[in-house]
Amino acid sequence: MLPDFIIIGAMKSGTSSLFHYLQLHPEVGMSAIKEVDFFIAENNYGKGVDWYRSQFTGNFSKYGEASPNYSKAHYFAGVPQRMHDLLPDVKLIYLVRDPIERIISHYTHNYSEGREHRTIEEALETLSDNHYVMCSKYFWQLNHFMEYYQGAQILVMPSRELKYERHSALQRVFAFVGVDEMFYDPAYEEQKHQSSQKRRKGRLSRLVLESPLIKTLKYYIPDAIKDPIKKATRPEITKPTLRPELRDKLREYLQPDVEKLQAFTGYSFSSWDI
Structure with a gap:
């Protein structure tokens, strides 16, 4: 099998939650x-197309x-070009959130994983070509896909809708994908992957969670098992705040991209701090 739809991002915008909710739909594999x-x-x-096909099993x-x-x-x-070469008719789902909040969440994630050692101010000292910032330039990212895919093949959804208007948001996703949009599961009431409190990887955590066996199996281990291990082996960290001057600088830098995304989607994104 090959996929009929792909969630392409954005990182730290609810992709894990949407993946989980879609798993619960009986028509979706x-x-x-x-x-x-x-x-x-x-x-x-x-690894080749046969390997990719092997990731999709069952009768859905x-x-x-x-x-x-x-x-x-x-x-x-x-x-996008590789994707289009193999899947010219695939549908794309792109979740987006407040760009500045996404940057903070992305930084906090990397810091908690031990991949980031700078302060957030140091990490955002230069905005041009900055990895955190570029991941929040949603239209710029999306534009690469629009060179190969028609607008009708792309669903852009604010992650805020998935969080606060979940039923209607999932109905839109199901309709877009082409399955029963009225399907409901009680688990849809649960908020998956809440990340208000992060924990930083320490030596003990790395010994446990980065052992060869765990690294091989991590995608298959349920969160119900992984989360208690993380809690027991990682110290808590506090999400950083931005100086007003830096926040203003980010607003000014990201504003043109947000305006293009507004024009493309018809969303006002009024809740965003841009």
């Missing part, structure tokens, strides 16, 4: 692992995957 990253040359593209009407790295064109080049 999601990939064996969430972040397949097949169309990224540096990751799994070299529609199949899908979610790889937020696909919408990091500044970092992973050529994704």
Whole structure:
């Protein structure tokens, strides 16, 4: 099997939650692992199409995957073209959130994983070509896909709708994908992957969670098992705040991209601090 739809991002915008909710739909078969990253040359593209097909099993009407790295064109080049070469008719779902809040969440995630050692002020000292900032330039990222896919193949959804208007948001997603939009599961009442309190990886956490066995199996281990391990082995950290001057600088830098996204989607994004 090959996917009928792909959640392309954005990172830290609710992709894990949407992946989980779609898994519950009886007509939808999601990939064996969430972040397949097949169309990224540096990751799994070299494994070949047969490997990619093997990620989709079972008897379902529609199949899908979610790889937020696909919408990091500044970092992973050529994704839309590779995708279109294999899947010219695939549908794309792009979740977006307040760009500045996404940047803070992205930084906090990297810091908690031990991949970021700078303060957030240091990490955002230069905005041009900044990895955190580029991931929040949603229209710029989306424009790379629009070179190959028609607008009717793309669904842009504010992650705020998935959080606060979940039923109607999921109905839109189901209708877009082409499955029963009225399907409901009681688990849809649950908020998945809440991240208000992060924990930083320490030596003990790395020994446990980065052992060869766990790294191999991490995508298959339920959160109910992983989360208590993280809680027991990682110290809590506090989400950073931005100086008003830096926040203003980010607003000014991101505003043109937000305006283009508004024009493309028809959304006002009035809740965003831009």
